Every structure is written in structure tokens, then in C-alpha cells.
Amino acid sequence: MSVDRYHQYFVISWDQLHRDVRSLCQQLVERDFEGIAAVTRGGLIPAALIARELNVRLIDTVCIKSYEHMDQGGLQVLKGIDHDGARWLLVDDLVDTGRTARAVRDMLPRAHFVTVYAKPEGRPLVDQYLVEVPQDTWIQFPWDMGITYVEPLVDQLRSQQE
Numbered sequence: 001m002s003v004d005r006y007h008q009y010f011v012i013s014w015d016q017l018h019r020d021v022r023s024l025c026q027q028l029v030e031r032d033f034e035g036i037a038a039v040t041r042g043g044l045i046p047a048a049l050i051a052r053e054l055n056v057r058l059i060d061t062v063c064i065k066s067y068e069h070m071d072q073g074g075l076q077v078l079k080g081i082d083h084d085g086a087r088w089l090l091v092d093d094l095v096d097t098g099r100t101a102r103a104v105r106d107m108l109p110r111a112h113f114v115t116v117y118a119k120p121e122g123r124p125l126v127d128q129y130l131v132e133v134p135q136d137t138w139i140q141f142p143w144d145m146g147i148t149y150v151e152p153l154v155d156q157l158r159s160q161q162e
């Protein structure tokens, strides 16, 4: 792993992500939201799945970039939203250090902010999340992975011995 603070992976398949987002929706279904704001890019897929479950058709984006793969850089806001978030649901895939969450909360202070996954440092900044993940763990999302051939163990062993 390229960054010292991550020591293990938490790998999430498309199926698992879908199940987790649906479980999160169980806690949201009785609320009435005017619209959903996705924090791009990670929040886009959870936001689309939530919009389907809650039958919300008005979708907007807050466009923020802070990581280049595992390296956290300067936070860049590429696009904001022109209201305070009242009766809006704000969605991101995860909260880690909480830096992105702090920025979006400042932009939309009245929004209800949810993430699917939360690490301890960022957890206090979200109103709701589904799964807690240890701080030293990198969450590996399905859109960052591909299906690939894996060599049989005997062949791996043979090439190590050669």
C-alpha cells in the first residue's frame, strides 16, 4: 500500500454495495427529501441507488476532489450548490478523515448528510452511516477494481522456486 496510514483493505463487491445502500435506505425511507445532492464522484452511485429507493427525481452534485488514489492532497471544490440544503439529502460513499465532510457541511449546513461507510475520525460529521470501518483500513470500491485471472497456487509456487 502506498500510504503509511492504511494497513489493510476492506473489499466491497457491487452486490455488497447494493445491499449496504438498501439497508441505509431503511433508515431514510420515512423522511421526506426535496432532492439529493451527491458528493462526486464517490457519492454518485450510492446517490443513484438511494434516489431509486426513495423515489427522488431531483438530483444535484457537489463536486470535490481531494485524493489521488490513496494520497490525500489539497481539497478542491469544483462546483457547489446555491442553497443551504434544507430538506435535501447529501450523500457520499464514505467519510475518512472528515475533511471532505467538513467542506460539504459548510456548504449545505441544513442538509441531512449520510455516507455508506464511516471511519472513526470522520464519523461525528455525518448524520447517519451504515458500516463502520477501522481508521487504518482502505475501502476498496467495486468501481476501482476489475475481474482478473489468478494463477493456480502450484504455478505460483513453481515460479517462486525458479
Ligand SMILES: O=P(O)(O)OC[C@H]1O[C@H](OP(=O)(O)OP(=O)(O)O)[C@H](O)[C@@H]1O
Binding pocket: 039, 040, 041, 042, 043, 064, 065, 066, 067, 068, 092, 093, 094, 095, 096, 097, 098, 099, 100, 101, 122
Ligand atoms: O474524509 P476524507 O478524508 O475527506 O475522505 C473521504 C472522501 O475521499 C473520497 O473522495 P476523493 O477525494 O477520493 O474523490 P472521488 O470521490 O472522486 O473518488 C471519498 O469519496 C470521500 O469523498
Ligand SMILES: O=c1[nH]c(=O)c2nc[nH]c2[nH]1
Binding pocket: 067, 094, 096, 137, 138, 139, 140, 141, 144
Ligand atoms: O476508495 C477510497 N477508499 C478509502 O478508504 C478512502 N478514504 C479516503 N478516500 C477513499 N477512497
Ligand SMILES: [Mg+2]
Binding pocket: 039, 040, 041, 042, 043, 064, 092, 100
Ligand atoms: Mg469523494
